[in-house]
Amino acid sequence: MNYTIAIYGAPCSSQAPDTAYNFVQALLARGHGVYRLFFYMDGVQNASTLATPPQDEVNIPQRWAELIREHQLDAVVCVAAALRRGLLDEGEASRHEKPASNVTEPFTISGLGQLVEAGIESDRLITFGP
Amino acid sequence: MSTPNKSFLLVSRSGPYGSAQAREALDIALAGAAFNQTIDILFMDDGVLQLLPDQDPTGINQKNLAKTLPMLKLYDVANIYAEQHSLAVRGLLGETLVLDCKVIDSGAAGRLIAAADMVLGG
Amino acid sequence: MTLHIVNKSPHATNALASCLRVIQPGESLLFIEDGVYAALATAEAGAAIVAAPDRVQFYALQTDVAARGLVNRLNVAVNVIDYAGFVELTETHQPIQSWY
Numbered sequence: 401m402n403y404t405i406a407i408y409g410a411p412c413s414s415q416a417p418d419t420a421y422n423f424v425q426a427l428l429a430r431g432h433g434v435y436r437l438f439f440y441m442d443g444v445q446n447a448s449t450l451a452t453p454p455q456d457e458v459n460i461p462q463r464w465a466e467l468i469r470e471h472q473l474d475a476v477v478c479v480a481a482a483l484r485r486g487l488l489d490e491g492e493a494s495r496h497e498k499p500a501s502n503v504t505e506p507f508t509i510s511g512l513g514q515l516v517e518a519g520i521e522s523d524r525l526i527t528f529g530p
Numbered sequence: 531m532s533t534p535n536k537s538f539l540l541v542s543r544s545g546p547y548g549s550a551q552a553r554e555a556l557d558i559a560l561a562g563a564a565f566n567q568t569i570d571i572l573f574m575d576d577g578v579l580q581l582l583p584d585q586d587p588t589g590i591n592q593k594n595l596a597k598t599l600p601m602l603k604l605y606d607v608a609n610i611y612a613e614q615h616s617l618a619v620r621g622l623l624g625e626t627l628v629l630d631c632k633v634i635d636s637g638a639a640g641r642l643i644a645a646a647d648m649v650l651g652g
Numbered sequence: 653m654t655l656h657i658v659n660k661s662p663h664a665t666n667a668l669a670s671c672l673r674v675i676q677p678g679e680s681l682l683f684i685e686d687g688v689y690a691a692l693a694t695a696e697a698g699a700a701i702v703a704a705p706d707r708v709q710f711y712a713l714q715t716d717v718a719a720r721g722l723v724n725r726l727n728v729a730v731n732v733i734d735y736a737g738f739v740e741l742t743e744t745h746q747p748i749q750s751w752y
Contacts, residue, residue: 401743408651408752415685416659416752422715426735441554481554512561519648520536520567524742527651529659529752541749543670575670615673640674644654649747 402435403427404518409530410445411453411460417446420528421463428471436518437468437475439507442530444482447475447507468506475507476514538562538569539646545576546595547587552580553595556602558650563605569650571602572639573631574613578620581612581627596628603629613639654679655745658687659752662697667751669700677705680741683712683730688722691730701729713738 405424409416424434439446451461468475482503483492489509493501503509519525540559544551562569573581585596602610612631617623623633634642643649656675660667668690675681681704683691690697691712701710710730717723717732726732733741742748 403742406650419659419684419713422735423738426739430736430739432739440558441551480557484550511564512557513564515558515650516538516562516565516567516569519538519650520565522648524746524748525648525650526657526742526748527649527750527752529651529750539747543751575666613674636673637676640654640676640679643674643747643749644676644679646747649654649749651750651752 401523402433402521404436404438404515404522404525405434406438406440406515406525406527407443407446408441409528410442411451413442414530416443416528416530417460417464418458421460421467423526423528424467424473434471434473435522436514437464437473438478438515438518439476440478440481440512440515442485443528444477444485444487447477447482447487447503449504450502465506473506476510476518477503477507478512478515479509480512482509536567536647537645538567538648538650539643540569540571540650541643542571542573542577542580543575543651545579546585547590547592552577553593553598555651556580556595556598559602560605568608570609570611570642570646572611572613572642574616574639576616578612578616578622581629581631582622583626583628585628599629611639611642653745655741655748656681657748657750658683658690659685659750661686661689662700663689671749671751672700672704675705675708678707680709680711680745682733682738682741683710684716684738685713688712688716688720691717691726692722693725693727698727698729701727711737711741 489503559569662668
């Protein structure tokens with residue numbers, strides 16, 4: 401089956417990113433497909449390349465990026481939620497004349513419609529709330 | 531563009547203003563319109579407090595959610611529901627709300643969820 | 653048939669209470685994260701589970717149970733499952749409603 405995973409919780413303030421990560425791994429291990437990972441609300445923080453936890457703690461954005469690359473998953477960060485919270489890729493940073501960006505591939509910044517479209521195209525939609 | 535043939539339900543359970551959750555949930559319903567995808571909404575728990583008239587968030591520097599909610603009627607949001615129990619415990623049963631809702635009991639809310647193909651939280 | 657997922661302690665929010673108000677006979681409820689505190693073998697938590705409609709199945713995610721020191725403190729009506737079991741529940745249920 402094809403799954404869409406919506407992640408609404410941020411690292412540090414919520415366990416949701418870890419639960420969602422483990423769930424995605426288990427899904428793939430059982431032979432399912434991931435149509436899209438969609439990061440929304442505080443979940444956009446999962447995409448920050450600037451997260452720098454201590455070495456003995458898990459770097460959640462980095463771990464997502466590795467999983468996304470390994471399995472070539474589609475990982476979308478909602479643009480409106482991201483901009484509000486200071487998560488910008490290079491394009492958004494230059495458009496809004498900001499001095500830095502902190503979202504890069506394999507994450508893509510796109511609209512909230514991508515969540516709806518993924519729901520239409522998937523067999524299952526599961527939300528990991530904050 | 532894909533052909534929508536699924537039923538979507540958004541369950542909105544947060545009050546307005548205390549966090550961005552209520553507004554960002556509403557944005558999901560509005561985004562459905564871009565894909566011609568009807569998204570029904572069920573307000574329950576503190577979510578029903580979004581429906582109160584007389585909201586004036588100017589003093590807390592936020593946009594008035596009660597002004598955005600009626601936009602749902604302009605878009606293709608087919609059905610708007612509110613759970614009776616949630617309204618009753620907040621003293622809102624029979625009140626005039628900013629949106630016309632179908633008031634349903636808890637069992638009907640559970641059946642509504644079960645009948646949806648996709649449920650979105652908010 | 654809906655799969656309900658609760659990730660909050662019943663002592664902290666009304667997520668579980670709301671879920672139990674709408675859950676239908678034969679549906680399933682999975683406790684994850686702080687939701688697993690609802691699976692404690694206490695009179696209060698047990699009463700909520702006993703009061704649920706017929707044939708509701710209760711599950712709790714093993715890693716969250718173990719993390720919180722609840723392995724020997726769970727209500728016997730709750731089935732402990734791993735992530736593969738979690739995925740299995742999502743295969744056999746639709747939709748999936750998360751209460752948070």
